[in-house]
Amino acid sequence: MKAHHISRRALVKSSIFGVLAVSVPSVLYATNIQELENKPIKEGLPNRYPGIDDDVVSEVVDKSHFDLDRVRQLVDKRPELSRATWDWGFGDWESAIGAASHVGRRDIITYLLSKGAKANIFTFATLGAYEAIKSMVEFYPGIQENYGPHGISLLEHAQAGSRMQAKMTSNEISDSKKLINYLEGLGNASGTKFPELTVDKEIFLGDYKYGDGTHEGFSVKLNMRKMLTLGAIGKFGGALYKVKGYEFRYNKFPSVSISFQFENDKVKSLTVKEPELTLVAYKI
DSSP: OOOEEOOHHHHHHHHHHHHHHHHSOHHHHHHHHHHHHHSOOOTTOOTTTTSOOHHHHHHHHHHTTTOHHHHHHHHHSOGGGGGOEEEOSTTOEEEHHHHHHHTTOHHHHHHHHHTTOOOOHHHHHHTTOHHHHHHHHHHSTTGGGOBOGGGOBHHHHHHHTTTTGGGSOHHHHHHHHHHHHHHHHHSOTTOOOOOOOOSOGGGGOEEEESSSSTTSEEEEEEOTTSOEEEEETTSOOEEEEEEETTEEEETTOTTOEEEEEEETTEEEEEEEEETTEEEEEEEO
């Protein structure tokens, strides 16, 4: 039998509605529901209006990894999108400028800054801002150990800043090298080291379902770095970093655990554990 463990949040929400249903006079309750059902919905408005359409937000963050022209098309007419942020899964928050930063797209970073984007330590690392990073580390020792989007370290951001050397000035190249040397010298700017997975990764690959709905499941795939990833069914997702045995962290997040269960030397299921939720998905 496939068991589902419902989160406390869901139970609390259902309990609240249950209390409302029995505590409010039934006629008034029914009238309010009917008014909501009869209220016309303006066609063409996003589902979270006045919030900006989710599709637009996710696109500007996605395109900020590689497509300056499309980012310009989206942000020129709505500069607020320069500060767009998207959750790719399990709290993997990424801003548009954060996307451009970890792939070393200095041109996209510069454009987004001109439109009001909020730079942080990872952006400055990509830009080779040695003095700025050094000041931050000295002001708050240990900040160099923090991760950016997708669990990417501060040192990796600095290294990504050298990818466009053909378009960089000699001063920019020099600053970038100086910062990389500084971060390497700190000894902990590359983040936690995770053990290698010694078994064949192919045995984990495939789709896992936790419900009968089309989208109720996960896909485990290999990314370009040949690391296991977990995403929504049919899609790539965050990298899985081994902790011990067959237990992994999603993008190095301490609150999200992914473990695999075996039966007769074959992977039978995976279990996702996060605060207030445990979910079992079975391999199909």
